Amino acid sequence: xxxxxxxxxxxxLPAWQLLExxxxxxxxxxxxxxxxxxxxxxxxxxxxxxxxxxxxxxxLITDQAFSALVNLAEQSFINSHLEAMCNGExxxxxxxxAALHMALRGHKKDDxxxxxxxxxxxxxxxxxxxxxxxxxxxxGKWVGSTGKEITDVVHLGVGGSDLGPRMACQAxxxxxxxxxxxxFVSNADGAEILSTIKVLNPETTLVLIVSKSFGxxxxxxxxxxxxxxxxxxxxxxxxxxxPHVIAITANRQEALRFGVDPSRILEFQEWVGxxxxxxxxxxLSVSICIGYENFKSMLxxxxxxxxxxxxAPLKKNMPVIMALINIWYNNFLDTHTQxxxxxxxxLTLLPSYLQQLEMESNGKSVSMDGEYVSYETSPIIWGQTGxxxxxxxxxxxxxxxxxxxxDFIGFINDSLSNENHxxxxxSNLLAxxxxxxxxxxxxxxxxxxxxxxxxxxxxxxxxxLTPTNFGALIALYEHKVFVQGSIWNINSYDQWGVxxxxxxxxxxxxxxxxxxxxxxxxxxxxxxxIRENTK
Ligand code: F6P
Numbered sequence: 001x002x003x004x005x006x007x008x009x010x011x012x013l014p015a016w017q018l019l020e021x022x023x024x025x026x027x028x029x030x031x032x033x034x035x036x037x038x039x040x041x042x043x044x045x046x047x048x049x050x051x052x053x054x055x056x057x058x059x060l061i062t063d064q065a066f067s068a069l070v071n072l073a074e075q076s077f078i079n080s081h082l083e084a085m086c087n088g089e090x091x092x093x094x095x096x097x098a099a100l101h102m103a104l105r106g107h108k109k110d111d112x113x114x115x116x117x118x119x120x121x122x123x124x125x126x127x128x129x130x131x132x133x134x135x136x137x138x139x140g141k142w143v144g145s146t147g148k149e150i151t152d153v154v155h156l157g158v159g160g161s162d163l164g165p166r167m168a169c170q171a172x173x174x175x176x177x178x179x180x181x182x183x184f185v186s187n188a189d190g191a192e193i194l195s196t197i198k199v200l201n202p203e204t205t206l207v208l209i210v211s212k213s214f215g216x217x218x219x220x221x222x223x224x225x226x227x228x229x230x231x232x233x234x235x236x237x238x239x240x241x242x243p244h245v246i247a248i249t250a251n252r253q254e255a256l257r258f259g260v261d262p263s264r265i266l267e268f269q270e271w272v273g274x275x276x277x278x279x280x281x282x283x284l285s286v287s288i289c290i291g292y293e294n295f296k297s298m299l300x301x302x303x304x305x306x307x308x309x310x311x312a313p314l315k316k317n318m319p320v321i322m323a324l325i326n327i328w329y330n331n332f333l334d335t336h337t338q339x340x341x342x343x344x345x346x347l348t349l350l351p352s353y354l355q356q357l358e359m360e361s362n363g364k365s366v367s368m369d370g371e372y373v374s375y376e377t378s379p380i381i382w383g384q385t386g387x388x389x390x391x392x393x394x395x396x397x398x399x400x401x402x403x404x405x406x407d408f409i410g411f412i413n414d415s416l417s418n419e420n421h422x423x424x425x426x427s428n429l430l431a432x433x434x435x436x437x438x439x440x441x442x443x444x445x446x447x448x449x450x451x452x453x454x455x456x457x458x459x460x461x462x463x464x465l466t467p468t469n470f471g472a473l474i475a476l477y478e479h480k481v482f483v484q485g486s487i488w489n490i491n492s493y494d495q496w497g498v499x500x501x502x503x504x505x506x507x508x509x510x511x512x513x514x515x516x517x518x519x520x521x522x523x524x525x526x527x528x529x530i531r532e533n534t535k
Contacts (some may be wrong), residue, residue, distance in 0.1 A: 015072035092493035101276035105299035157210030164278030214254035301471030319479030340383035351383035
């Protein structure tokens with residue numbers, strides 16, 4: 001075991017203390033002045049990686065604060081934490097699990113190991129299985145119980161078993177198969193599953209039950225509804241064992257018990273965290289949608305970002321810099337929020353995806369040593385696509401009382417758009433980032449018309465929304481999250497905070513609330529009200 005666990009509170013690091021001192025003086029600076037002081041700021045404060053450019057020059061960060069932040073990363077031993085992750089050590093200490101999602105996109109020569117054993121063959125086998133299934137479905141060779149080819153795939157899953165594939169299918173729709181429709185149902189809200197299946201033909205529908213644990217209540221409830229529909233309309237006694245159903249899980253035993261045919265269970269390993277599982281067989285719907293070769297390109301883009309993260313010096317390392325900038329605002333400038341605004345409607349789901357990735361990973365208040373931390377961890381992540389969000393919450397960004405750092409994301413080329421639209425869209429991105437920073441130049445304006453400016457942002461520009469670039473973008477945020485968790489000395493890979501609510505639901509469902517002393521009075525009252533008003 002490396003020194004993964006021999007970590008100290010970040011507050012005790014010299015760089016943290018220096019940053020605390022610097023924060024009060026930097027707060028009064030103006031970003032525009034920083035450009036005047038350093039004519040090379042644009043190039044000094046930007047990083048290229050393949051087809052991605054991160055421009056972080058529009059941040060309220062002086063050269064001195066930037067060096068101190070890089071020192072903070074060094075002093076936090078983020079490189080040895082990364083090494084522990086790559087070595088397959090159980091860095092998720094509360095669940096005694098490794099976090100080897102990088103192995104899912106690794107090549108044989110990358111030699112990822114778990115318990116000392118190479119995992120590449122296992123990964124390759126799963127990919128081959130995905131490749132075979134997705135090509136059969138796409139070519140009309142995977143047929144249902146009545147011999148008809150598949151026209152609709154219903155992906156049932158929630159959280160990490162839903163958000164990544166759902167977002168990828170939407171983001172990469174330029175590459176989608178033109179005859180196969182992919183539907184996603186995650187919510188327990190019956191209106192969703194019922195309205196989805198209502199318009200489908202069960203003979204030509206393939207249901208993917210996607211759950212790492214194969215026990216998540218929402219997913220199993222939706223699966224039961226979909227199976228009942230298949231069984232009833234196709235006259236199948238055992239629809240779960242039919243070619244209309246594939247299970248994707250790390251719990252093969254449970255999928256077998258559920259009755260799925262063993263040849264139609266795609267596995268992934270415990271060392272794949274749910275919210276890091278897009279790259280595993282959880283991505284089958286993506287591979288069906290865009291084709292296996294494009295799915296592989298997505299993995300390749302992510303792998304290249306992994307290599308950048310592992311090899312670039314800290315001050316030129318994209319995920320490290322994004323993590324540090326966020327820590328600067330969160331821990332030293334008291335900004336506890338981060339907005340993400342993609343200027344691409346196909347990335348509508350990116351803010352939701354990042355909410356799970358960042359807040360489920362780093363929304364923790366207990367350190368790796370089991371102590372409560374005395375500093376802030378994950379900020380609140382939120383956002384929406386531009387230009388729509390400009391007509392919603394940009395008022396607050398420009399003139400509100402909160403100071404909100406923004407990640408603007410844009411694509412330089414878009415084959416699905418035209419020059420007219422695309423120029424306008426990108427102009428909006430540039431204009432908003434600029435307006436936030438510069439504010440109003442005119443003097444003597446009434447206060448309500450005045451923009452103070454000095455509002456920070458990152459701009460991420462990608463050449464095009466290709467599978468490769470999409471993979472790189474998502475891997476970038478994954479690594480950013482790990483670097484932050486590492487510096488905050490927290491476990492980014494567990495999620496105990498979601499358990500209490502799940503257990504409470506079971507209790508509220510099954511108990512007679514009036515007799516249960518452990519249920520609070522307000523909940524009992526609401527429960528009664530619901531009962532009285534149920535038609
Ligand atoms: O909400 C908690 C969680 O465990 C997530 O971490 C996970 O992605 C999601 O539920 C779904 O879990 P499963 O894949 O086991 O159904």
